[in-house]
Amino acid sequence: MTRGSTGPGTGFTRRINRNNGETVRLLVTGGAGFIGSNFIHYVLSHHSDWQVANLDKLTYAGNLTNLDDVQSDPRYRFAKGDINDRKLVSNLLSQGFDTIVNFAAESHVDRSIMDASPFIETNIVGTQVLLEGARQSGIKLFLQVSTDEVYGSTDSNAFTEETCLAPNSPYAASKAAADLLCRAYWRTYGLPVIITRCSNNYGPYQFPEKLIPLVVTNALEMKQIPIYGDGLNVRDWIYVEDHCRAIDIVIQKGKPGEIYNVGVGSERTNLELVYKLLDILGRPKSMVTFVADRPGHDRRYAIDATRISRELGWQPAFSYESAIGDTVNWYIKHEAWWRRVKSGEYLDYYKRMYSGK
Numbered sequence: 001m002t003r004g005s006t007g008p009g010t011g012f013t014r015r016i017n018r019n020n021g022e023t024v025r026l027l028v029t030g031g032a033g034f035i036g037s038n039f040i041h042y043v044l045s046h047h048s049d050w051q052v053a054n055l056d057k058l059t060y061a062g063n064l065t066n067l068d069d070v071q072s073d074p075r076y077r078f079a080k081g082d083i084n085d086r087k088l089v090s091n092l093l094s095q096g097f098d099t100i101v102n103f104a105a106e107s108h109v110d111r112s113i114m115d116a117s118p119f120i121e122t123n124i125v126g127t128q129v130l131l132e133g134a135r136q137s138g139i140k141l142f143l144q145v146s147t148d149e150v151y152g153s154t155d156s157n158a159f160t161e162e163t164c165l166a167p168n169s170p171y172a173a174s175k176a177a178a179d180l181l182c183r184a185y186w187r188t189y190g191l192p193v194i195i196t197r198c199s200n201n202y203g204p205y206q207f208p209e210k211l212i213p214l215v216v217t218n219a220l221e222m223k224q225i226p227i228y229g230d231g232l233n234v235r236d237w238i239y240v241e242d243h244c245r246a247i248d249i250v251i252q253k254g255k256p257g258e259i260y261n262v263g264v265g266s267e268r269t270n271l272e273l274v275y276k277l278l279d280i281l282g283r284p285k286s287m288v289t290f291v292a293d294r295p296g297h298d299r300r301y302a303i304d305a306t307r308i309s310r311e312l313g314w315q316p317a318f319s320y321e322s323a324i325g326d327t328v329n330w331y332i333k334h335e336a337w338w339r340r341v342k343s344g345e346y347l348d349y350y351k352r353m354y355s356g357k
Ligand code: NAD
Pocket: 029, 030, 031, 032, 033, 034, 035, 036, 055, 056, 057, 058, 059, 060, 061, 062, 063, 081, 082, 083, 084, 102, 103, 104, 105, 106, 107, 108, 122, 126, 145, 146, 147, 148, 175, 197, 198, 199, 200, 201, 202, 207
């Protein structure tokens, strides 16, 4: 695999060492998406001795311009490809990676309600292809980036890692199925797997089908803001860099076979969040339009992140107040980025999703 290539190639020529003498060679999947691209930026700027390969299919949600500034970094490589492609995955893994971080997924609940099939293919079958490739290549750590949505909705206690899985959307069900496959590969084959389950992320490079970038960019374009149902659904909003920091700590200190919840206890109703965004942007509350609810819409996610905090020492570093403002400013400054994304397929999707609601 060569830098900037569109297919698998010859692999890393240079081996690098961690402080303890270990080589760190990461295979990140889905690194051209929102969290994956933030994670690649994070790793390259915080670990001078880590190498990162990024395997991404470049679906509608994958955007290589997210990684423009690292394309020429010798520690970074890109391979265009599908995690469902067994041959490609096996070839890549024969190049000697020690850690896989699997971000690759279909990630939008509303799209999963329109058509669940790609979610089954990528999120379940694709994860199994990676697990099998990892098993055969003997990697040291397979980190599955999962979500709090696998627990379903709660109106009382926050989710712990022992909470039963009760996914309500096809997206969440596909992620829960992948988690169970990860568990099975750990229990059956001893594959060193760790699962992280994080709450709702926000920050730079998020595809504007998700609530925060949709609201900010619609407000900037003076378009209506669609709010599902009564707008009182609750999410725990985490700044994406805090999620990246959590994954980093898990890679370095996590216990194989373990699950770590990641959340910050920053619960807001959708309406509270949207009014805050409109306030920062100086736009009126009257831009909000209440539309038909999402079918099976989870009322509240709440995460108990005691384990990662107590056992690995992770704590969030960003406050909601400042990070939400920084995020809004990022979209204001990067208008060309989101205008390009909000074209073509996005416009068709938006029409299908919101017209008649
Ligand atoms: P995203 O949709 O922005 O990015 C997904 C990336 O995966 C894209 O670059 C896409 O091209 C790539 N991809 C999709 N199918 C692929 C395939 N078959 N092979 C290779 N690459 C493929 O998603 P995101 O919001 O960055 O989420 C990343 C991961 O984190 C997902 O697994 C998601 O379930 C999980 N997660 C997301 C959040 C959140 O709030 N966004 C919270 C918790 C967990």
